[in-house]
Amino acid sequence: MRSRMPLACLAGLAVLAAGCGTSGEPAADGKATISYAIWDKNDQPAAMEIIDAFQRANPKVTVKLEITPWDQYWTKLQTAASGGTAPDVFWMNSLNVRMYAKGGVIAPLDDTKAGGLPAAVVDGYRYDGKLYALPHNVSIPALWYDKKIFDAAGLAHPTADWTWDDVKAAARKLTDPAKKQFGILAPMWDQGGFYNTMIQAGGHVLSPDGRKSGFDDPASVQGLEFWTGLIKDQVAPPAETYTDTDPLQLFQTGKYGMYYGGVWFASTFWANSEMRDRIDVAPLPKGPAKEAVILLGLANAVSAKSEHPKESAAFAEFVSSEQAQKILSDSGGGALSLRPGTQDGWFKAFPSFHLKETYDASMPHGVPYPATLNTAQWQDVQNTLLADAWAGERPVAEAAREVAAKMNEILAKE
Numbered sequence: 001m002r003s004r005m006p007l008a009c010l011a012g013l014a015v016l017a018a019g020c021g022t023s024g025e026p027a028a029d030g031k032a033t034i035s036y037a038i039w040d041k042n043d044q045p046a047a048m049e050i051i052d053a054f055q056r057a058n059p060k061v062t063v064k065l066e067i068t069p070w071d072q073y074w075t076k077l078q079t080a081a082s083g084g085t086a087p088d089v090f091w092m093n094s095l096n097v098r099m100y101a102k103g104g105v106i107a108p109l110d111d112t113k114a115g116g117l118p119a120a121v122v123d124g125y126r127y128d129g130k131l132y133a134l135p136h137n138v139s140i141p142a143l144w145y146d147k148k149i150f151d152a153a154g155l156a157h158p159t160a161d162w163t164w165d166d167v168k169a170a171a172r173k174l175t176d177p178a179k180k181q182f183g184i185l186a187p188m189w190d191q192g193g194f195y196n197t198m199i200q201a202g203g204h205v206l207s208p209d210g211r212k213s214g215f216d217d218p219a220s221v222q223g224l225e226f227w228t229g230l231i232k233d234q235v236a237p238p239a240e241t242y243t244d245t246d247p248l249q250l251f252q253t254g255k256y257g258m259y260y261g262g263v264w265f266a267s268t269f270w271a272n273s274e275m276r277d278r279i280d281v282a283p284l285p286k287g288p289a290k291e292a293v294i295l296l297g298l299a300n301a302v303s304a305k306s307e308h309p310k311e312s313a314a315f316a317e318f319v320s321s322e323q324a325q326k327i328l329s330d331s332g333g334g335a336l337s338l339r340p341g342t343q344d345g346w347f348k349a350f351p352s353f354h355l356k357e358t359y360d361a362s363m364p365h366g367v368p369y370p371a372t373l374n375t376a377q378w379q380d381v382q383n384t385l386l387a388d389a390w391a392g393e394r395p396v397a398e399a400a401r402e403v404a405a406k407m408n409e410i411l412a413k414e
Helices: 041-057 070-082 097-102 119-125 147-152 164-174 190-200 218-232 247-251 263-271 273-278 309-319 322-330 344-349 355-365 375-390 396-412
Strands: 032-038 061-067 089-092 141-146 182-184 256-262 279-282 293-295 299-302 366-368
Touching (some): 032 041, 032 309, 041 322, 089 309, 141 190, 164 218, 164 256, 190 218, 190 293, 247 256, 256 263, 263 344, 273 279, 293 355, 299 309, 309 322, 344 355
Parallel strands (some): 182 256
Antiparallel strands (some): 141 256, 141 279
């Protein structure tokens, strides 16, 4: 799931000037037109069906969908917010919600409307004791594996009982230099990779109060070394492999046995007829200390400057309702609905993948994505310094200590 926001777009959100609304003066007949901004064109069919359902129940409200590509979304949103003309309702993620809330760009929502939604996702949208966006889908990291490569090596497929040791043992047996085949991919990815293993080892990314970095915790270092060790043992390709080719594309070449990727990759893999038959998915393997899965859900925020706040809030609430969640699930797209009991349509869209089993095994161990007011700033530090460790140019523990020191400087200023 795309979740980062350029630092340039973050600057100034805390001091946004008040401006006019986005939808014109309220009509005398009670009708209202509100705008809804998203960034993924693949979600357009589901979004339009949800909008149609909302409009049937609220005939005086018209919702206009706006789609802006990810590469332009945050820049356009920040510009509009600075002028007080942000869309009435728009996609938000937990990495950026605090900055928008502090800047007065988005309005707090009714906390009771999040009832029944997993707390590990909902809590990522709280700031200063208030809920600032209502999540509607969930991103779950999982272990994708190539059945053809496993079968050729005579190995049993991964299960929910797998541990780190099982991953390492399988990676060794699946690696075949003569075929230029590796047992696993090990990109430097936080959400789907090392944040999970840091916590699984008993470490942490952030302290519970969000004021201190956990990168210098020995257990956190162990979680990072899980990945660099795979590269060092040559069962995963070197770090430079990912410079020109995305891991998602690499896995589809049929040269890699395992890949820690999101369940949301299901639609991409299913569209590839060859991959559809040769791969499957399992829950993340257990760490030495615990089971843990980073959950990150997309949400809908309401502009604090909307001229139709009630209608906008009602629409944001509807998108997270059981009715809309079923529509999202039945669309069989890339998004997995968040509300329990609504996901069956999505699971059935990809019948040969063990997605329901992966979901059921993962959700009880879900933890919120670690984020603070200046997440993007300290993540840039994190990514820059860890890149040297992934490349084998410096010890992981040394790089992690520097990440923690610089991260703590940033956190102290929040």
